[in-house]
Amino acid sequence: MQTSDAAVRPASRPSIIEIAEAAGVSPATVSRAFNQPGLLKPQTLARITEIAQRHGFRPSRVGRSLRSGSTRTLGVMLPTLANPVFAECFEGAEQCARAAGYSVMLTATGYDPDRESAALQNLIDHQVEGVILTVADAARSALPRNLQSAGMPYVLAYNESSAHPYASVANRRAASDMVSHLAGLGHRRIALLTGPLTASDRARRRLDGARAQARRLGLEPVAHWPLPSHTAADAERLQALLQAQPAPTALFCSNDLLATAVISALRTLGYGVPRDISVCGFDGMAFGALMHPPLTTVRQPNEDIGRAACANLLAQIAGRAPAATDLLPHGILTGGTVAAVRPAPTSNRKSRS
Structure with missing residues (x-):
């Protein structure tokens, strides 16, 4: 049994022109509602927002990026997500980025120093505006130096460095x-x-x-x-x-x-x-x-490390602050896998006089 195209083709997303017609305003006014809402009267903004939500309209992020020259996307390069340490770090960074209106693109290197350069280049090719990265060895890696030379904002996560901004414990x-x-x-x-x-x-x-x-x-x-x-x-x-x-x-x-x-x-x-x-x-x-x-x-506070790295990166992108270092606190969690050393057994025999 053949399925008609109409049955499998998703409904088309309404255009900005259709939303403008439904709201009785110009397409430019609809555009301002999503890009510069402060320029509109509250009742006009509320009407456009209500109609857009009812019709399932969302502005094109790609189109907005092309017009503004900003992708509002950050890159994150970590060794792996199989280790919960890095998964928690990513969550902290993503939450911080999302709160600021940014998306995050992730790549993993599998603890392989040889893959780091290609992984970073992939992020740059997708026009990220800044990068959070963990490298095998910050002192020997050329990647932070290359980012610095290119003027690309970046922050190391977990790598400590005297030459580059980072977020880590000591x-x-x-x-x-x-x-x-x-x-x-x-x-x-x-x-x-x-x-x-x-x-x-x-x-x-x-x-x-x-x-x-x-x-x-x-x-x-x-x-x-x-x-x-x-x-x-x-x-x-x-x-x-x-x-x-x-x-x-x-x-x-x-x-x-x-x-x-x-x-x-x-x-x-x-x-x-x-x-x-x-x-x-x-x-x-x-x-x-x-x-x-x-x-x-x-x-070590892994989510906070990701959050601090992202906040540092966003401040650089916005020009609010120079690259900085965040050294976060650590602690000792005492569980049951460590015990006091038991004294060596001694002989119970009494010495003979």
């Missing part, structure tokens, strides 16, 4: 605070687990902060255990690392997804957390509080 200080927390529970042998450091300068800063604080507190040097992925644990590699003597009493993972993967792998290998070994993360993701036991982690 990663070294946050990792230092977690090491202090572990030391307060008697942990002197700590290992920090990360994915490839070439794909995350955040992980490298956390490692630097953890090692520096261990030195200050007189702990044993923090071991670095690199894993193939930032968010997945390799049980065989983990087993090999744990066989090193003396083994660490606490594993500090560079993000919460990695921490949950490590805990799962440890249980597969027969280790109890925190009975046999303590595990903590970095991010403060909501799912950590639902784990059993709840995850001990560094909390």
